[in-house]
Amino acid sequence: MRAITYTRNGGPEVLELTDRPVPEPGPGEVLVRLAVAGVNPTDWKSRTNTSPGPGGQVPGQDGAGTVEAVGRGVDPAVTGQRVWVWEAAWQRPWGTAAEYTVVPLRQAVLLGADASSELGAALGIxxxxxxxxxxxxxxxxxxxxxxxxxxxxxxxxxxxxxxxxxxxxxxxxxxxxxxxxxxxxxxxxxxxxxxxxxxxxxxxxxxxxxxxxxxxxxxxxxxxxxxxxxxxxxxxxxxxxxxxxxxxxxxxxxxxxxxxxxxxxxxxxxxxxxxTEPERAKALGVEDVTAAVLDGAVRVGEDAGLPLHVYPLADTAEAHRAVEGGAVGKVLVDVTA
The missing domain is CATH 3.40.50.720 (NAD(P)-binding Rossmann-like Domain)
Incomplete structure (x- = not known):
């Protein structure tokens, strides 16, 4: 798979487009084929200040895509569902700036048929x-x-x-x-x-x-x-x-x-x-945000007050620069481009 990776701290120039094996979902995990990834301030701050693991770090906490495979203990029925992903890279090497990511099942949340992938990738953080x-x-x-x-x-x-x-x-x-x-x-x-x-x-x-x-x-x-x-x-x-x-x-x-x-x-x-917020508060947040999405109450785009700035995967470094520079709106990465 194509993935953005960094192996050392620094500016956006440390982000490299690499070819990596598709990760295998472990027990309780799902493999998500990503369509769009979100970029947040914590992404560039982590890239700058938090050392990546020995195998390198794929950045990106948020994204949207489709469940491609499941690990042991996960109902296979979730395969094929559209989901939004949160905290993919928190204390884990597989972020969302890649064609695939692996997350615990609870971090891949039903997106529904009507919500766009851009909206799903903008939820999370x-x-x-x-x-x-x-x-x-x-x-x-x-x-x-x-x-x-x-x-x-x-x-x-x-x-x-x-x-x-x-x-x-x-x-x-x-x-x-x-x-x-x-x-x-x-x-x-x-x-x-x-x-x-x-x-x-x-x-x-x-x-x-x-x-x-x-x-x-x-x-x-x-x-x-x-x-x-x-x-x-x-x-x-x-x-x-x-x-x-x-x-x-x-x-x-x-x-x-x-x-x-x-x-x-x-x-x-x-x-x-x-x-690091309390687990119960976070669980309630995920439930309520999902309810708002399914209710059609949250949107993205100019008419929702959140202009979108979309970059192809190879230009993830430019997406990081945009967020670090204070871009008004939401910066996204089209993982398929």
Whole structure:
């Protein structure tokens, strides 16, 4: 099979198109023939900072394809099913930037006949991260679905990013009022297309004043892309029993939180890394994201506020450069091209 591999850390230039044997699924595993792979910030960060194993590393956590074969203990009936794959390369050598990958059965999730492979490859890390952020705190349930967030207000800081877009779409599916912040008119259009009820340009408007107009008693959840920059704003708009889910690292910056002001509302500030989140929370996230897909509630593309940037497998290095450079939208790799 064709696969992108790196055997040392470094920039995108360490990624090489190689010819490797198709892996065999072990007990409890499935072999997935991939159609599209997703590219996330953690892919280039791992490529830069985490040493590959002795046989090299195939990058890519997310993807979509078809179950080609099963290992011992897996019902053969799943063969031929279209699936979306999550965390393929987490502590494993077989990522999704390849024609085939091997994952435990639970990490190959039914995609359904109507969802595109592009949507399937865009789910994984962004949508599971967004789900975790949206279900923190005492004022919201730990499950999403129609009506789950009725009467709640969600603030998505950075509503035009991949996780921000996922948060907007999932929150709207759950009937929340969604306020999204953006940095330009173009990004405002994308956040609105995703389903944000209100969009605030933080470079032109007072975020605290605008959010308080929508939620005078404060918001229930903040999905936070830049806690170091936005902590003071988040603290001023968070309501009683509200929660801030911080999912990006701000390049190692430190976060300053006004402690006393956050004690009164019993606020929760929580770091979110999908790979190490509690297993139950992750399992619920997979179930809810799958339900949203089967419900037709989440989409990708310009009309969903998530422009797609698709590269052929041989140009995976360029896809990594695009993500590292802050491409607006979702970067994908067409594994078949």
């Amino acid at each position: 962004p949508f599971l991260t967004a789900h975790r952020c949206l279900t923190l705190g005492e004022s919201v349930p730990d499950r999403l679905g129609p009506g789950a967030l009725t009467g709640r207000t969600v603030l998505v800081q950075g509503g035009a990013g991949a996780v921000g877009n996922a948060a907007v779409q999932l929150a709207r599916w759950a009937d929340a009022t969604v306020v999204a912040t953006v940095s330009s008119p173009r990004k405002a259009q994308l956040a609105a297309a995703a389903g944000a009820s209100h969009v605030v340009d933080y470079r032109q408007q007072d975020v605290v004043a605008e959010v308080r107009k929508v939620a005078p008693r404060g918001v229930d959840v903040v999905v936070e892309v830049s806690a170091a920059r936005n902590a003071a704003v988040d603290a001023q708009v968070l309501g009683v029993h509200g929660a801030v889910g911080m999912y990006a690292d701000d390049g190692g910056a430190e976060v300053t939180i006004p402690v006393r002001a956050q004690m009164g509302p019993n606020a929760r500030w929580q770091f979110v890394l999908v790979y």
